[in-house]
Amino acid sequence: MKITLVTVVPVPQGSARRGGNAGFTLVELVIAMTVFLVIGGTAMTLFRRHVSQFNDQQGQVGLNTSLRNALTQMEVDVANAGTGYFTTVDKASFPIGVTIASGGSAVACNAGQTYPAACFDQLNIISTDSSTPPGRPDDGTQVGCTNTKATPAFVIPPAVINPATGANWTVAGYAAKFNVGDQILWANGLSYNTAYVTGPATVAGPDISIPHRLTSADFTANSGGALGTDPLGISTVNDASLVTSFCYNTGTVVKLAPPVIYGVDTATNPANPVLFRRVGAGAQTPIADQIIGFRLVTTLANCPLAMTDWPAPPAVPACNGNPTNFNQIRTVQISLIGRTTPGANSADSFHNTFDLGPYRIEAVSVTASPRNLSMND
């Protein structure tokens, strides 16, 4: 019987299908491959979806980080706005540290998924030149009021120690601080005017005499001759009031440091508005890509409601009886809205609910407090 068994179940050959060394049949192989394909396909689909989600997350994390970094940098700059007005006995009563040019926030600014210049404000952070203490205005006669419209302008050097010499500032030493291209600011708490120095300052008796080109308060040509525009929007007085605005020994004349300017560049690449930081006339340093909203809202001393838009300074409604409100700024709320790079994640069919663009939108905001602007409160 045992012999029979050995012969009945032999080593498979030919027709024997289920032997120890038999291969798979075609049907088995096809079924196995189909099952493998289905499972493998599902796994691949899951993996691809995961990759897409991962990229999406990465984009959002990048957006969040860049917005936060931009806010932090602006917060630090705003906190230090208006430094240098208080370095001497000649204190400016109302320093100007922040000026704003608004894009106009009353109406929607975007055209579909395009965000033009009107969607963005510009933030100017102003401080004085730390090595030049504030002086006082004069008209060269030690009695009258300065005609800042005329050139040159006269400035009385401050009666304080010059750290470089250890003695009080000399007239010649003070004159040497004012050079071509510098911006100077007259301020008395009610009126402000700025000018650019057009030649080296010289000694004129107890005063220094500064040739200058006055900026125009209303951005139009006036009788002062070759006027420069006022890119920081500081000037508040028009021609008629210039003569009586800054009288002998009252108010302050300061030399401004190059301003720090934050704005959004929509011209270089309209598809990618870039938040930039610029110092004076220097190059723009990109801070954050794909910014679709940059707005500044300010709270003012003794004003009930925050201000959203800054028109030309003379038209600013009076708060606290003051015709200029830039010196009343106490907090600046900076709002930034950014988006992930449009269509960067082609595998993802996501479209946001706001403008239906193929990107995610994130908003962040911070309220920054300029430390130097509230010292007289």
Add this chain to the structure above:
Amino acid sequence: MEKSLLLRKASRERGFTLIETLVSLAVLTIGLMSVAALMSQMVGTSSRSRGMSTAALLASEKLEDLTHYSNSVPPANLAAGGSLAADTAGYFDTVQISASNGISARTTSEAGVAQTIVHRANGTVTVAAGNVAPADPDAQVYDRRWSIQADTPVANMRTITVLVTLPQPVNAPAVSFQVSTVRP
């Protein structure tokens, strides 16, 4: 002989028993459920960490705001008062940030005057008196309270404490961030 052969053949080719199948299914289910739980937890952790970072930003911003005032003529903003346990008029505000449509709304409270500033992604900004933040189901609402204690810890010094809470981040426990400082 044939029978015994068939039996042996059948016993070699038998499939899994019901018990084996059920056990393996149970093991697989437990494994899949733990993976799903892990993913859900990851979403929650990421949302919470984002909430914490925003809360820290909001707390430090308020602390900076309360620190920069002069102490020679302290404004009403620096008057002692406020509570971290409950909203006290003049000592709390809210910040509402939308997760998806780019709306950020802030209710500020300076010296007891409340106003709401809303910046939308279409570039419009509105300011209105009172706490009138728009209803937004997508928004995360941060509550911020602060307290100012006079003559603490020593005479002529103030202790300022700011507490920011986010009651409900996505799938995660509430976020709470507290920071304090001492100033003249």
